Amino acid sequence: MADNFQNKTMASVMMDYEFKMKTQNERSKVEDLFDYEGCKVGRGTYGHVYKARRKDGSDTKDYALKQIEGTGLSMSACREIALLRELKHSNVINLIRVFLSHTDRKVWLLFDYAEHDLWHIIKFHRAAKANKKSVMVPKGMVKSLLYQILDGIHYLHSNWVLHRDLKPANILVMGEGPERGRVKIADMGFARLFNAPLKPLADLDPVVVTFWYRAPELLLGARHYTKAIDIWAIGCIFAELLTSEPIFHCRQEDIKTSNPYHHDQLDRIFNVMGFPQEKDWEDIRKMPEHATLVKDFKRSNYQNCSLSKYMDRHKIKPDSKAFSLLQRLLLMDPNRRITSEQAMQDPYFSEDPLPTQDVFAGCPIPYPKREFLTDDDQDDKSDSKARQNQQQQQPNTQQNQVQANNHDHAANNAKRMRMSGQNQGNNTGGGGQQEFHQQQQMMFGGQQQGSSNQQQGNFQQRF
Amino acid sequence: MAGNFWQSSHHQQWILDKQDLFRDRQHDLAKLTEEEYQKVFNFFASIIQVLGEQLKLRQQVIATATVYFKRFYARNSLKCIDPLLLAPTCVFLASKVEEFGVISNSRLITTCQTVIKNKFSYAYGQQEFPYRTNHILECEFYLLENLDCCLIVYQPYRPLLLFVQDIHTQVQDDQILTYAWRIVNDSLRTDVSLLYPPYQIAISALHIACVMLGKENLKPWFAELNVDMDKIQEIVRTIINLYEMWKSYDEKKEIQGLLGKIPKPCPAPQR
Numbered sequence: 080m081a082d083n084f085q086n087k088t089m090a091s092v093m094m095d096y097e098f099k100m101k102t103q104n105e106r107s108k109v110e111d112l113f114d115y116e117g118c119k120v121g122r123g124t125y126g127h128v129y130k131a132r133r134k135d136g137s138d139t140k141d142y143a144l145k146q147i148e149g150t151g152l153s154m155s156a157c158r159e160i161a162l163l164r165e166l167k168h169s170n171v172i173n174l175i176r177v178f179l180s181h182t183d184r185k186v187w188l189l190f191d192y193a194e195h196d197l198w199h200i201i202k203f204h205r206a207a208k209a210n211k212k213s214v215m216v217p218k219g220m221v222k223s224l225l226y227q228i229l230d231g232i233h234y235l236h237s238n239w240v241l242h243r244d245l246k247p248a249n250i251l252v253m254g255e256g257p258e259r260g261r262v263k264i265a266d267m268g269f270a271r272l273f274n275a276p277l278k279p280l281a282d283l284d285p286v287v288v289t290f291w292y293r294a295p296e297l298l299l300g301a302r303h304y305t306k307a308i309d310i311w312a313i314g315c316i317f318a319e320l321l322t323s324e325p326i327f328h329c330r331q332e333d334i335k336t337s338n339p340y341h342h343d344q345l346d347r348i349f350n351v352m353g354f355p356q357e358k359d360w361e362d363i364r365k366m367p368e369h370a371t372l373v374k375d376f377k378r379s380n381y382q383n384c385s386l387s388k389y390m391d392r393h394k395i396k397p398d399s400k401a402f403s404l405l406q407r408l409l410l411m412d413p414n415r416r417i418t419s420e421q422a423m424q425d426p427y428f429s430e431d432p433l434p435t436q437d438v439f440a441g442c443p444i445p446y447p448k449r450e451f452l453t454d455d456d457q458d459d460k461s462d463s464k465a466r467q468n469q470q471q472q473q474p475n476t477q478q479n480q481v482q483a484n485n486h487d488h489a490a491n492n493a494k495r496m497r498m499s500g501q502n503q504g505n506n507t508g509g510g511g512q513q514e515f516h517q518q519q520q521m522m523f524g525g526q527q528q529g530s531s532n533q534q535q536g537n538f539q540q541r542f
Numbered sequence: 543m544a545g546n547f548w549q550s551s552h553h554q555q556w557i558l559d560k561q562d563l564f565r566d567r568q569h570d571l572a573k574l575t576e577e578e579y580q581k582v583f584n585f586f587a588s589i590i591q592v593l594g595e596q597l598k599l600r601q602q603v604i605a606t607a608t609v610y611f612k613r614f615y616a617r618n619s620l621k622c623i624d625p626l627l628l629a630p631t632c633v634f635l636a637s638k639v640e641e642f643g644v645i646s647n648s649r650l651i652t653t654c655q656t657v658i659k660n661k662f663s664y665a666y667g668q669q670e671f672p673y674r675t676n677h678i679l680e681c682e683f684y685l686l687e688n689l690d691c692c693l694i695v696y697q698p699y700r701p702l703l704l705f706v707q708d709i710h711t712q713v714q715d716d717q718i719l720t721y722a723w724r725i726v727n728d729s730l731r732t733d734v735s736l737l738y739p740p741y742q743i744a745i746s747a748l749h750i751a752c753v754m755l756g757k758e759n760l761k762p763w764f765a766e767l768n769v770d771m772d773k774i775q776e777i778v779r780t781i782i783n784l785y786e787m788w789k790s791y792d793e794k795k796e797i798q799g800l801l802g803k804i805p806k807p808c809p810a811p812q813r
Contacts (some may be wrong), residue, residue, distance in 0.1 A: 091806065092624065092808065092809045093623065093624050093627045093673060093677050093680075093681065093809055094622070094623050094624070094627075094681070094684070095619075095621050095622045095623070095807035096807070096809055096811070097808065098619075098621070102684065102687065106687070118590070150636065152635070152682060152683075152686070153644070154638040154643065154644050157635065157638040157639050157693065158638070159691060160686075160691050161639045161691075161693035161694050162694070164691050164692060164693065164694070165549075165550055165694050169550065177686075177691050181683055184679070184683075238546065385664060507735040
């Protein structure tokens with residue numbers, strides 16, 4: 080790479096030819112080792128994720144190959160590699176290997192493949208609920224999910240790693256195989272700076288960062304990420320698992336602003352929780368946006384709101400153990416919110432049914448497998464496999480519309496992994512899937528609130 | 543990440559054996575004596591230090607960059623990559639890993655140019671810094687591969703602060719920390735960061751600091767530590783040897799000759 084001009088003037092060669100050749104020969108290329116073309120299962124600000132198999136057949140496991148967005152080593156890529164290289168816990172995604180592609184300067188990460196995630200699982204339940212159908216899952220599933228999330232976060236927190244971006248889409252669940260029904264926490268917000276926690280993932284990030292799981296102190300301008308912020312998000316996820324509704328659902332607009340203060344999101348939180356009393360959160364006065372809060376909000380508007388009423392409406396009794404744990408996770412004052420360790424000691428987990436390692440507790444998994452995505456921006460390299468996908472997918476226009484307009488629910492948009500019939504053939508629960516396939520169509524069919532709002536429409540139906 | 547050192551890649555992969563290290567250096571030691579080899583690394587550690595200071599990096603980042611540099615050459619000859627290119631590459635990578643933020647490419651190159659011109663002209667004369675962004679980026683991939691993606695490096699600074707806190711319950715003396723901190727910085731000019739866990743380096747630095755300051759009364763504190771004192775003595779000796787070497791060494795006079803002697807990368811064969 081040292082060009083001739085410089086060689087002449089400086090007589091310096093940056094790299095030894097023999098060394099370069101030797102490393103090049105020893106380096107394995109991702110495309111030589113894995114089949115993944117046409118098998119994209121996810122795309123988002125982080126890059127692209129493919130479902131992959133080893134070419135040499137030395138095992139027949141599925142792998143997840145993540146091609147990191149952009150080229151070279153961004154700071155988030157560096158942090159991700161650096162931290163995942165060190166982290167080892169059964170509930171945290173395991174980085175198997177890193178591939179550096181020198182020719183196009185792409186970075187690839189190899190993980191175990193997780194067939195499910197909470198975003199899809201919850202979506203499946205919502206769809207069933209909307210159609211007055213029930214989904215057969217073990218009684219203790221939500222408890223098992225929550226316990227494993229807490230276990231993983233406790234491990235991260237005791238290593239002083241903050242997740243910073245917990246939401247259902249980042250909680251993966253392993254499908255059939257040796258780790259069946261095991262939670263894997265993924266996609267830590269590696270890029271967020273300590274002193275600018277709300278800066279969206281650089282400016283390369285055109286998509287909305289969801290605010291639904293964001294703790295009130297962040298919305299009021301807290302300058303630092305803390306463990307308590309992760310705990311709030313876990314509380315939100317817990318509530319969503321219990322009710323199939325995002326507890327702090329809020330209309331989302333493009334959040335390109337660096338201002339953390341978000342009126343509508345706070346309003347939504349107060350509508351569920353009630354307005355915080357001074358005695359419940361003494362330091363609220365010290366929050367950078369406290370003055371704005373006082374100016375914008377009237378306590379009296381939230382007089383009749385409380386978490387217990389909200390959960391009661393969703394058939395979670397205020398005297399249940401689940402509710403009492405939820406309340407401790409969703410305390411407005413970050414200093415009072417419990418730690419992951421305390422949460423794991425909560426009586427909820429010692430009450431029957433006990434949490435299980437396999438969250439499905441050996442029962443059939445009712446959720447469909449991930450479907451392959453098509454490349455909207457495919458170049459001429461696009462192979463027939465990908466075209467096949469396109470044909471098999473549901474009305475493609477819909478997908479494009481959602482993508483074209485990222486004003487709505489873009490967290491999901493970013494993580495959009497379509498489900499339905501694609502893999503029916505090799506799924507034992509094929510019949511159920513067929514049914515879901517239809518359900519999904521109905522779900523979308525029933526929402527005519529504007530073409531770009533299908534997904535959000537589902538939520539609005541209830542609020 | 544302030545995780546568990548004992549389960550870290552640093553502990554499991556990068557505490558090297560002295561004999562192995564020596565053996566892997568044979569190629570370079572055919573051209574340089576051991577002392578000359580050390581002087582060369584001393585010089586590049588200075589470049590990294592000055593670069594880091596110019597870029598206003600924290601000492602932690604500078605130390606990590608220095609360890610990357612040493613790890614690379616622990617497994618490779620100096621001829622594989624020109625150390626003048628690898629040094630800024632290590633700084634660039636470390637600043638990202640340590641969440642300092644990305645140093646802009648142009649700022650990195652400009653800083654390299656000024657630093658080489660203004661601070662190291664005694665080594666490079668009128669030569670300009672010869673590399674550009676694309677060289678650094680290419681080199682960075684090679685560095686990451688050779689580090690086997692082990693980017694989290696544990697440094698002696700944190701354990702040092704903890705030990706000093708503990709000492710303060712017995713003896714109040716701010717000088718101890720100041721001295722020991724500088725000694726840890728100096729230890730980056732030796733191989734100890736490749737051979738010993740950071741807490742042992744911290745204790746050794748404290749030990750030297752206490753001897754320098756004549757803190758006899760801290761002997762019982764050291765005696766009570768549950769640590770392999772032979773290792774501490776080895777580290778202490780290595781650092782003292784460095785100080786001995788510095789006494790009779792004039793880098794400004796010798797370094798050009800030494801840089802001339804180091805094995806250089808060979809270009810692709812001409813057709």
